[in-house]
Amino acid sequence: MVERLLRVEHVSKRFGGLLALDRASFAAEVGRITALIGPNGAGKTTLFSIISGNLLPSEGSIVYDGANIEGEPPHRLARRGMVRTFQIAQPFTGLTVRENIAVGAHLSRPARADALAAAGDVAREVGLGELLDRPAATLTVAGRKRLELARALATEPRLLLLDEVLAGLNPSEIRDMVPVIRTVRNRGITIVMIEHVMQAVISLAERVVVLSEGRVIAEGPPEAIARDPHVVEAYLGHGAAARMMATGTAHA
């Protein structure tokens, strides 16, 4: 049986009258990439915020590494090996790239020199090696996304939560970033990613979880998900799957 590092069990979240998550459940297997997809407003980021300790669930539980972690603050989760990145990159703009990454590296390295050295290694791994001494404020969007990833990696996580690391990148930047994420997975780090770029999801993820209106409507390998009529309807509207089937048959 595959080991599950993270289990989300029947998690609901209410914001006043709005039910943002409705008994959502899924699990992330060790050493694999699990992608969380779904149309806008499906509750992906809410679910991420609950997993990473920024929000409390109204109901349900989050089990990480065999322990319930709802309500645990983000800094403690980071010490237990679970680190998230932000959808809108949050660099420490007044610091250089190296100093930014060193903040993450300090988690396991108290000495400044060790942290700065480790920051250099991580930067080279994600392709920021040339820009180590640049102020983070001068990075492009693509550079900021890499920095976001590098800082998280520097904490030496076991579970990495990536919130749309490819959003806002152009196709060639996405092509450069995909292998970086694959390398991270190949080092044995479990990844859960929210992603809209389907081409990347299909090439990266071993498992895809589809959220729609707060519920998990499909779960499985990416090829199967892309053909699932429920998923097609969630993205393109009611009846879309049937119409596509019809046109597909007509063309055949």
Place this chain on the structure above:
Amino acid sequence: MKGLASILVAVTLLGTVPLITSSNVVLNFLVVVFLIALVGQGWNLLGGYGGQYSFGHAAFFGTGAYVTAILQVRYGINAWLGFCIGIAAGALIGTVIGALSFRSRLKGSYFALVTLAFAEVLRIMASVAPITGAGVGTLIKLDLRPEAFQFQSRAPFYWIVLGLVGVSLMLIRVIEDSRFGAYLVAVRENEDAAQALGVNTTIVKLGAMTISAAITAAGGCFYAQYFLFVDAAIAYGPWISIEALLAPIIGGIGTVFGPLLGALVVKTLGEFAKLATGDAPGLDLVIYGCVLVLVVAVAPRGVAGILSDLRHRLLPPKTAVPTSLERGSG
């Protein structure tokens, strides 16, 4: 360690001043400059490095001053011991105010206003409580013996306050190069991101507040010994909260030497203003205000920033100019 040498050189050079001149005017002026530099260095750690702008550092200055004075006058405790207890008491007040504000997640202007409120509450309490001498204040008896932390000439006071400034400079430099310092700056730059990377932001801010309060309280303790008089308006008055933030902002916020440079500039301007205006009350504050506006508008990195820009212009940096590979998107 890098940077400690320049601190030693600066402090040693300044230490020779009493050997060159015995002018009380010069020494007195520099003692006040160093006092403000010390108080400002406390503010600089919390405000400059940690991004938590306090408007109430008088709370720590005043606690240091009162504790030093009251312990001697009312309890007959040795002045040097009282000095140390005064610093500890200031640090304790810092921890308490910090715990109350940071646990309530106060940030930005809310934090500034709450610190101001604490300082004002202490000022009002000190102006009515019998133990502080209420409206009359507390006068430390003249006792010109080194054991009583009092000296015939100004030179020993000069060296003591310079020594305190030296220690505070080194402390800040060591913090700059530590994990705690890196976490503190990360909190200033982006608290959510710092927390996501495993930084317990509340503990980091609380630690900074405690050390900051201790440094500023040391200034208060020294004030009590130097002037031998404390009352509520001096100890807890807004004047010292303003001096505490003015010196580092003008000198260069978040830099080791900023508060010292700023104190020197501010006090020199203050003296010129007095000469020019014949001691018109409040006019020095007008000058401060104008300088502050100028600094924020023209040189937001303060005197230290201007100096480092000058150095870069005169001595071009050794590293190659970066290629245009990744150019700014704001």
